[in-house]
Each structure stands twice: as C-alpha cells, then as structure tokens.
Amino acid sequence: MSSKVVQALYNDDDVLMHAVKEVRAADHHIEEVFTPFPVHGLDKAMGLPHTRIAIAAFCYGLVGLAFATWMMNYMMIQNWPQDIGGKPSMSFWYNMPSFVPIMFELTVFCAAHLMVITFYMRSKLWPFKEAENPDPRTTDDMFLMEVSVKGNEDELTAFLQNTGAVEIKVTEKH
Amino acid sequence: MASHYEAPIREPLIIGDKSYHDITKDVAAPVEGKANKQWWIVFIISMAAFLWGAGCMLYTIGTGIGTWGLNKTVGWAWDITNFVWWVGIGHAGTLISAVLLLFRQKWRMAINRSAEAMTIFAVVQAGLFPIIHMGRPWMGYWVLPIPNQFGSLWTNFNSPLLWDVFAISTYLSVSLVFWWTGLLPDFAMLRDRAVRPFQKKIYGLLSFGWSGRAKDWQRFEEVSLVLAGLATPLVLSVHTIVSMDFATSVIPGWHTTIFPPYFVAGAVFSGFAMVQTLLIIMRKVCNLEAYITLQHIELMNIIIMVTGSIVGCAYITELFVAWYSGVEYEQYAFLNRATGPYAWAYWMMMTCNVFSPQFMWSKKLRTSIIFSFGISIVVNVGMWFERFVIIVTSLHRDYLPSSWTMFSPSFVDIGIYVGTIGFFFVLFLLYARTFPVIAQAEVKSILKSSGENYKKLRDGNHE
Structure with missing residues (x-):
C-alpha cells in the first residue's frame, strides 16, 4: 500500500x-x-503524549550535583588537603559550606546543557540539518x-x- | 475567539491592524533591508573604540599591569569596577527572559530577544577583565580544576574568585543556549523567506533545520519553561557570588552581609537601564514601535524605579549598620565615602541611583521617551560610580595612614573601558542587522489575545 x-x-x-x-x-x-508558532492545546488535541524532558532535566541536575560533590571532596579533602585561612580541610562536612556555590552552579550547568542537548537530539536539530517543513509558509x-x-x-x-x-x-x- | 480572552482593561501589546504575516514582514525587514547611514556612522565609531581598546589590552598584556593606574594600596580599581558593571548590565536580559516568563508577563515577548543579546554581549565584556587582569592570560586555564605539572595541586574551592569562574561561565553558556533555542524558529522564518541562496544557506545552518512540528513545539515550550526555572536562581547566584568577591574579605566597607541582595538589585537596576537605552533607539531605527510600545517603556521605567529604591534602601542600611556596629574602621570607611576626597563620586552615585529614578513616580515623565532615555543613561553612569565607590574608596584609606593614596586611571585603564563599550556596540549593531530582533514566533502566539485589532473586535461585541 x-x-x-x-x-x-x-x-x-x-x-x-x-x-x-x-x-x-x-x-x-x-x-x-x-x-x-506554538499553538496552545494543539498537542493535547492531537493526542500527543506529554514530554518527559523536564524529568530528564531533573536527573541531569542530580548528576551535576553528584559530580560537583565528588570532585570537590576528592580535590580538597582526599587528594591534597590544604590549610586555607584556617578553613577545616580534614572533613568534607566541615568544609562543605564553601562548596555550596559550585555545587549549585554545576547542578544548573548540567541540567540546562544536557536538557538542551537532549531536546536537540530528540527533535533532530543540529547544524547542517535540512529543514523538513513541506511548505515554507509554515514558518510565516x-x-x-x-x-x-x-x-x-x-x-x-x-x-x-x-x-x-x-x-x-x-x-x-x- | 473565546480562548484568546484577555481583560479589556489591559492595554494592547501589539499596536495597529497586524496579521501574522505582518509580524513576519516587520521582523524580517531590518535583516532583509540595507543598513542606513546612521548605522554605518555608529558602527565605525564603535569599531574605532573597540580597536583602540584592543590595542590597550595588547599593551597591558605585553608590558604588564603596571601600565594601569594601580598602586600598592589600591590594587583593584577600574578593571573590577568595569567587570562588575558589565555583569550587572547582563542581569536584566535574564530577568526579562526567565523571571518574566515564570510570571507569565506577555510584554516580555517583544523585548526578550534583544535583552538576552545584551546579556550575552555584556557578559563577554565582563569576562575580558579578569582574563587580562591575570597579567599572563595564556595561563588562564589554571583557574580550571585540572591537575597541573607540579603535581596534583588543585584550584582552591574555598575562594570566591573561583566561584566566580564557575558562576560566570555557567551563566554565559546557559544564557547562550537559552537564547539560541528561542532563536531557532525565528531563524527558520528568515530561512524560508530568504531569496538569495547565500542567505538561505546561512539561516538554514543557524536554524538547525527547525521545521515547527507539533512535538517540537511541545518540547520547545517545556525546555523554555525549565530553562527559565533554572536561569532564575542562576542569575541571582551570579551577582551574589560576584558580591562575595568583596563580602568574604575583611576590608571595612566590603565585609557586609547585605552585599548579595544589594548587588542583585543594583544589577537588575543597571541592566534595565541599558535595555531601555538600547530599545528606545532600536524601536525607532528598526520601525518596531508597534511591538515595543510606550507601555513597554513605562513598565521598564517602573522596574527601574523599584530597583533604584531598593538600592537606595541598601545604601542607607549600610550607613546605619556602619554606625550601629560600633566598629571604628567600619564607621570611618563610610564617613570617608560621604565626606572624604572621593565624596564627589559618592554623591554622584547617590544622585544618579537614588534620586533620579524617583521622577518615575510621575506618569507623565515615565511615559516620555526622551526623559526615559535620559534617565537610562544617568542610571548607567550612576551604577558605574557605585562600583567605583565601593572598590576604590574602601581601599584607598589603608590601615596604615602612611599608605593612604588616591587612584588615578592611566590612559590604558580608560582605553580598555572605552574599548569594551565599543566592542559591546559592535556586537549589538551586527546583531541588529542579522538576527531577528523580536521573538516573532512568541509574539504571534499573543497576537489574538493582546493585539489591538483583536482586542477591539472582541470588546466591540461584548456580551
């Protein structure tokens, strides 16, 4: 057929x-x-399932947080502890408050970038990709x-x- | 039409009898047309400033930081003033694109693209300063946590300067993907309209093959929402961390817990002023008055007024706490700011940042385009002085009176600063000629609810 x-x-x-x-x-x-442009309610009317990309972003954020925690613990506590301004370098938990900013930044970094990469891969968007809309007026x-x-x-x-x-x-x- | 209902009391955001196709045409016009004479004049001036600044940067790198006006007591001056000033300016773009998205403010759609472009270009300028201040920028990679040739000595994660490295690079890169994702459908629009094969190729490349499938739009909207949710705390964290460069030190005048919120408010304040400066010109030059309306200008003025007042409160709180703390050094630092040799800079800051935005209480003044433009410039000058006052006046009176000095910038300091302003405008002018300066896909999605013609139609046959 x-x-x-x-x-x-x-x-x-x-x-x-x-x-x-x-x-x-x-x-x-x-x-x-x-x-x-995004027509609100169109996905629902067409019966498209919900996108799970937000869940993926949450998981990527956790990966970023875990990586930041591991990295700073390894570098500052395990591998080469230093006495910096008397800040406790013998225990992760005592030193942790100084690590919070970078834990946060890497959480956001991983969540945002990996989510966008997932979106581009799933929707097949990348440089040199040919457009597939059948009529050029559909972007107008x-x-x-x-x-x-x-x-x-x-x-x-x-x-x-x-x-x-x-x-x-x-x-x-x- | 019922699904597009919006309260009649809300002013229309798109003026005139516009159709979807008109929006396409109006947004594509500046890209498809030719640059006029004024564009070339401003571009050449900016380019000249940029080249002069680039020369000064090369001179600094070749000869050393000694070419600047720094001395033993004032070891940080214009470089970090300019850095904080540029990062602060960047904040408004994210605020408009992310925070106003979370609050579902439809008026953001006409201005978010240019505001985000401004963010990215401003953060690029900001990033130049720490790099050239390193003195040996080819060692710049030492700020990254990579094992080095002396053994596994790592970067110091207790230092706010390292937090800055992570904060600024996360901010720049996340802003960039947020901006680019929003640009895809608009690049696709330019691609599908392009008649010349070269243009078609370039916009085809930039649009990543965007086709506008229903599923793509569904993901697009979810991604935008999540990115807005991530960018909101991110933008607050960036200036918080910038303020910690000062707040975690033990210099009187810097060592204050009020710094993070005070810096964030100041950043939003200066950023909106810069958006105002740029958009008042852009709406005129690019014929976008139907989209960037007087209402947009008024709303931005209100934000400038509110954040300006928050900054004013912070200044007064600082003075109060300095007195209340009972610490002599702290008290002296603030007394010296207001009455010492740099009092002129302090009162310049006070006038520009606290006094001038109060005019915006008047409806007549905040809906005057000329007046808004004037205030936006004044605020930017004032915010530069704020950083100068915080940095230089806190340092120039050392603990040892024998070390007391003044700071005077060298021509290199001035050249680099002017150069970054030139570079910023070079980038922005190129952007204005080649990018869709309004998020047209988003604006189309609010045409039926907030377009003047549709509102009239709806209110005409009211139930």
Whole structure:
C-alpha cells in the first residue's frame, strides 16, 4: 500500500484546532502538524503524549550535583588537603559550606546543557540539518496538517476542505 | 475567539491592524533591508573604540599591569569596577527572559530577544577583565580544576574568585543556549523567506533545520519553561557570588552581609537601564514601535524605579549598620565615602541611583521617551560610580595612614573601558542587522489575545 498523505493548509490557528479535533473524531490519522508558532492545546488535541524532558532535566541536575560533590571532596579533602585561612580541610562536612556555590552552579550547568542537548537530539536539530517543513509558509502564517490516506482519497480531501482548509495537496510520503 | 480572552482593561501589546504575516514582514525587514547611514556612522565609531581598546589590552598584556593606574594600596580599581558593571548590565536580559516568563508577563515577548543579546554581549565584556587582569592570560586555564605539572595541586574551592569562574561561565553558556533555542524558529522564518541562496544557506545552518512540528513545539515550550526555572536562581547566584568577591574579605566597607541582595538589585537596576537605552533607539531605527510600545517603556521605567529604591534602601542600611556596629574602621570607611576626597563620586552615585529614578513616580515623565532615555543613561553612569565607590574608596584609606593614596586611571585603564563599550556596540549593531530582533514566533502566539485589532473586535461585541 502506498503511503500517500494529504497536506491541508490552514490560515488560522483556531480553524486548525477545530479541524484537528474533527479529523481525529472522524478516525483519520494525523501524521504531523507544522505551525509557525506554538499553538496552545494543539498537542493535547492531537493526542500527543506529554514530554518527559523536564524529568530528564531533573536527573541531569542530580548528576551535576553528584559530580560537583565528588570532585570537590576528592580535590580538597582526599587528594591534597590544604590549610586555607584556617578553613577545616580534614572533613568534607566541615568544609562543605564553601562548596555550596559550585555545587549549585554545576547542578544548573548540567541540567540546562544536557536538557538542551537532549531536546536537540530528540527533535533532530543540529547544524547542517535540512529543514523538513513541506511548505515554507509554515514558518510565516500558514498551518499545515498531514493526514495519511486510507481508503477513499477524494472523500478525505472533501472532508478536509469542509474543515476550513485553504489549500489541499496530495503527495507521496517518503 | 473565546480562548484568546484577555481583560479589556489591559492595554494592547501589539499596536495597529497586524496579521501574522505582518509580524513576519516587520521582523524580517531590518535583516532583509540595507543598513542606513546612521548605522554605518555608529558602527565605525564603535569599531574605532573597540580597536583602540584592543590595542590597550595588547599593551597591558605585553608590558604588564603596571601600565594601569594601580598602586600598592589600591590594587583593584577600574578593571573590577568595569567587570562588575558589565555583569550587572547582563542581569536584566535574564530577568526579562526567565523571571518574566515564570510570571507569565506577555510584554516580555517583544523585548526578550534583544535583552538576552545584551546579556550575552555584556557578559563577554565582563569576562575580558579578569582574563587580562591575570597579567599572563595564556595561563588562564589554571583557574580550571585540572591537575597541573607540579603535581596534583588543585584550584582552591574555598575562594570566591573561583566561584566566580564557575558562576560566570555557567551563566554565559546557559544564557547562550537559552537564547539560541528561542532563536531557532525565528531563524527558520528568515530561512524560508530568504531569496538569495547565500542567505538561505546561512539561516538554514543557524536554524538547525527547525521545521515547527507539533512535538517540537511541545518540547520547545517545556525546555523554555525549565530553562527559565533554572536561569532564575542562576542569575541571582551570579551577582551574589560576584558580591562575595568583596563580602568574604575583611576590608571595612566590603565585609557586609547585605552585599548579595544589594548587588542583585543594583544589577537588575543597571541592566534595565541599558535595555531601555538600547530599545528606545532600536524601536525607532528598526520601525518596531508597534511591538515595543510606550507601555513597554513605562513598565521598564517602573522596574527601574523599584530597583533604584531598593538600592537606595541598601545604601542607607549600610550607613546605619556602619554606625550601629560600633566598629571604628567600619564607621570611618563610610564617613570617608560621604565626606572624604572621593565624596564627589559618592554623591554622584547617590544622585544618579537614588534620586533620579524617583521622577518615575510621575506618569507623565515615565511615559516620555526622551526623559526615559535620559534617565537610562544617568542610571548607567550612576551604577558605574557605585562600583567605583565601593572598590576604590574602601581601599584607598589603608590601615596604615602612611599608605593612604588616591587612584588615578592611566590612559590604558580608560582605553580598555572605552574599548569594551565599543566592542559591546559592535556586537549589538551586527546583531541588529542579522538576527531577528523580536521573538516573532512568541509574539504571534499573543497576537489574538493582546493585539489591538483583536482586542477591539472582541470588546466591540461584548456580551
């Protein structure tokens, strides 16, 4: 079976939201929606699961905190203890208050950077990556919905036309 | 339309009859158009200042710190004054992009991009000072915790100067990824509009292949929110740690527990003043008055007024505590600030930072563009003097009266400072010509709730 998709272009976010709900209600499969800005509630309307990237960021933060603690304990207490201004160098806990700023900084550093790297990897964003929006107007003022064709193609096009699409194109999905 | 409801009492944030496409056009216009004469004039002046500053830096590195006006008693002066001043300026960008995001302030969307650009460029200037003050900047990597050739002697994690290394580098790098992530959809917009193949290639490269899928937007918004949540305590920690460079020492005038909040308030204060200076010019030059409205200027003025008053309270608290502590040295340090040989700098600081923002209580003055611009410059001058007063007046009266001196900057001190201002403006001017200066994707998302035309439409057929 060919993987044909219908690309329906909308010129308004409210019309698009309505259309997404109707298409889902009519049991058609939405392949993808491309929008020029974040349309609130669109992910929910499309039935996309929640993103877990915030949980990942929390874990990365813990990694940063653990690394900072280990590093400063090793360098200042274990490997080469020094008497600096009489600050206690014999015990991690006594010396710990001086370590708090860097523990915090490295927590933030790891949480932020590793989360952003995860986001770029998961959403396939990196330099020299080719853009994949099918129509250049979807970064300007157009909203594009891709619906996979199953069964009658004309019926689907007519259905999408009724949802308020301003342009409809049928293409082969690679 | 019901889902875009916003109380009619709120002033529109986007003026005029704008559509999504108009926003695209208005934001892309400065990038796609040609630079005018004024741009070139300002750019050439900034470039000249930058080159002069770069020359002075090379002279410092080649000859040594002796080229500066420092002496045995005043061992820290303009270098660290400029460092703190630039870091402070940077703070407003993060405040606008992160704190105002957490508070869901929609007015931040027109100004966050430029404010964050300002943050990054200001922190770059700040970072130059500790590096050239090292004297031997090629040994700069010694501040990193790596084992060295003398055995495994490590950096000193008890030192606030090392905390600074971690704080500033975390701040710079996190601000940069926050800024860049927000830029992706806007670079994509420029890429998809570009007609010349070279432009298309460059913006394609910069946009990391952003396509605007629903899932990407979902992650984008979550990442922005979490980054805002991380950047908020981060920005507070950065100036807290900068203030600890002074507060953990035992110099009268520096050794005070009020420093962290006082420095953070001062940083936000000076940063907003710089945002105001830059945006008042930018909205005019780039024809963005429909997005950066009078209301934006007014709201920033209110923040300047509030933070200026906090700074004023801190100055008075410092004086009170110096007296109340009963410590002679502390009392003398503050008496000397206000009445000693540097009294002119102290009263300059007091006038610019405490007195001048009080004009903003008047609605008429805080909605005057010329007046706001004037105050923003005054505040920046005042905040530079604040750091100068704290640093130089605390040092120049040593414990031994025989060591008492004054500080006078050499031409190299002045050259480096002027050079960083030039460098900052070179970066900002290049940014204004090549980057989308307004976060257009975000502005589009509030058009229906806060656009003037939509608000009129909604309030017209009120229930």
